[in-house]
Amino acid sequence: MAELIEVRPFSFENLKEFLFENVRSKVQAEQKNHVAYLNDYLTKISAKTILAEREYVDRDFLEDFSAYYVRCFNEPRRLCVRLHFFSVEVVQADIDAFLKALAPDKVKLLQGNYLGFLVVKPLPFTLVGRTCLHTYDDANGRRFFPVCREYEVNLLGVPLKINSLAYQEQDHVVAACATSALWSVFQKTGKKFQHAIPSPVEITKSASLTVPLESRTFPNKGLNTQQIAQAIRTVGLEPYVTACKSNEELVATAYAYLKGAFPVLYGFLQADNLVVKGGHAVAVTGYSLGISKPVSSKQPKLNGFCLKAFRIDKIYVHDDQIGPNARMVLDPAFANFDMGGGKFEQKESLTSSVYSGAIRAIDHILFFPLYHKIRIPFSFIQDLISPLDRLLELIRTTMNTSWAERLEWDIYLTTANDLKQEIMKSTILAEKDRRDILLARLPRYIWRASATSAGKNAFEFIFDATGIEQDSLLVHLIVEDKTGVELLVRALNSMPLAPYFSASEIWPLIEWLKANNPIPVTSTP
């Protein structure tokens, strides 16, 4: 019988041996994308040692086991193997040392070099269970994984911690791709919004309870949009669902929520060699701001509107067909996709980094599980900002302001607490202004829309994310460069503004700015 604890140096061969302990066919298992992907991923995060913890009880697999597998004639085992990874060489003697006696240096060795774990499910083929691995490094401030959370791990009495978002592959029985993606997303929302985190089988059951599938629930063959929304409602959150017609709309919307650590489920049509095969769903874990200069919108109607999110060149996703934090690269080129039924459409796409560009994602849908009081969506805030931006650009290109370049907007959802924490640490604001904002009564959830020009902060609007669309949502204004805002308010005051404007969504914001002149701003000295 294999040892309960076994330590080996990290290598592709050793990884495969541990992963394939229970598979039906090693030849078949070797064909899985996950195996090569995990080897590549673990190599990139500098894994040096694998420690296998056998006879491990995994709560999520146990739920799936008790709900389905236990009644199979050839039921699999219920115990799993948990593989731990370390970025330093650990040998069996190190483990034996602290099993025999107090060995603080060995404990420190494990704690200081922990890269996370992977649960190997005892199933014939779909073996990658709950997996929490260290993310890629930040690549000099380019990569961000804001929806990670801390997981506490206990290995033989040694408390370990890993900052990650749990991943697992679909087992094609109790969970298809959408269930696995939801499960990952709920790992974050469960902590952020305080709800119980359901197992895959519980998610699939809840999704199809009030919106039944045409065919049987288990083995599960996927969830539709309504079922995903229903699964989100079941954990006590509200689903905000939106379709994005372009890559830039996708990244702008996803970034607006991700930056403040609100996770997102991303559904799309998957095409293989430009032929659409069907819908696929993944959990977005991060993004790469890989473009160093501001990028203007490609949408001509937006007249050069510039969002920080447009600098994104890649997103990172938990793709249950591939592995954790898999790259999806934005491809700006349009391609002709076979949509089925003899219909072809020209579209932008995202390519998966794993299949040499053959697999592409088009027709994006984003699902945000949100606390019910977050009522104002990103699109509403963007629609307030873009007309103001047009006005500000006219002012900038006509008059002498201190804005050397077009304003770049950073729009994202966050909390008043996070804003105040940032202000508390800030050394830029004057004492009075700092005090004003730290003492300001703000709603729990806010939208921040900050404008910068040539890398210099100009000003920032703070909007109520919990308010009413017809009301003025602006609750605070932070000004670091007074000239531009002063000119904006003067411009609004000088315009007679025909009745046409009073019917627009931006009218309450215009009225607020006009009525509050001089604006009770927070400004830098």
Next chain:
Amino acid sequence: MATNKDGSMQLLTKEEGIKWMESLAGKTALEQALEDAIKVTRELQDERMGELRKLDRTFNL
């Protein structure tokens, strides 16, 4: 914005800019910019509503 003798454009000073904003030409230009921006925002909102028809989909790959 003023035009120099060599044809290059020169930005107005803050005081000149304020005068321009309060002139008929300035008011018209600013109001037109805002009106155009609101119109395209509404068009984009309509396009966004059209995209919502794509929501009816099953995710099963």
